[in-house]
Amino acid sequence: MFSTRPSIIRGIAALTSRTTSQVHKVHSSQAAMAAVKVGDQLPVSDLYEDSPANKVNVCDLTAGKRVVLFAVPGAFTPGCSKTHLPGYIQNAEKLKSEGVDEIVCVSVNDPYVMAAWGAQHNTKGKIRMLADPSGAFIKALDLGITLPPLGGFRAKRFSMVITDSKITELNVEPDGTGLSCSLADKLKIKK
Numbered sequence: 001m002f003s004t005r006p007s008i009i010r011g012i013a014a015l016t017s018r019t020t021s022q023v024h025k026v027h028s029s030q031a032a033m034a035a036v037k038v039g040d041q042l043p044v045s046d047l048y049e050d051s052p053a054n055k056v057n058v059c060d061l062t063a064g065k066r067v068v069l070f071a072v073p074g075a076f077t078p079g080c081s082k083t084h085l086p087g088y089i090q091n092a093e094k095l096k097s098e099g100v101d102e103i104v105c106v107s108v109n110d111p112y113v114m115a116a117w118g119a120q121h122n123t124k125g126k127i128r129m130l131a132d133p134s135g136a137f138i139k140a141l142d143l144g145i146t147l148p149p150l151g152g153f154r155a156k157r158f159s160m161v162i163t164d165s166k167i168t169e170l171n172v173e174p175d176g177t178g179l180s181c182s183l184a185d186k187l188k189i190k191k
């Protein structure tokens, strides 16, 4: 019996033992994944501070608070070390005077690496250096990027303001790694 389905769809369906409609369903569910936007609730996720034993739940961290969270492609990389992180250190007091309770730096790195990077920049008391070792938080935000020279999956460079666990400002670098809209002095903290 001849099939009227296009051969490519027949091939995919045969390979996966799914019917054509099931294959289409898989595609539409993948297409539904979209980056978070202003107004969205933060996804439930755990980050790590200093060691794998010290879990920080993102909802606990942000409930009832105003938090500035910025993400970097990698600890110790030149752009993150020379520009992105130092800008937040320099602006930490000003941001806190504007009503920000916590400033958090996130990277898809292990917690020891984040701690060592923070120690090098003397971030204690200014910025919390939180690790997303598996990238689960960044994947849930759909703000990841594949950077083979850094080992694969990483965070895009972005900043966000979180008000009581809801995203109220979001600045994602258009090319994923540039140093423009996500810099500390570009934040517009609304009272």
Ligand code: BEZ
Pocket (backbone or CB within 6 Å): 073, 074, 077, 078, 079, 080, 081, 147, 150, 177
């Ligand atoms: C940086 O220097 O920030 C950087 C280096 C390589 C890839 C992404 C970012």
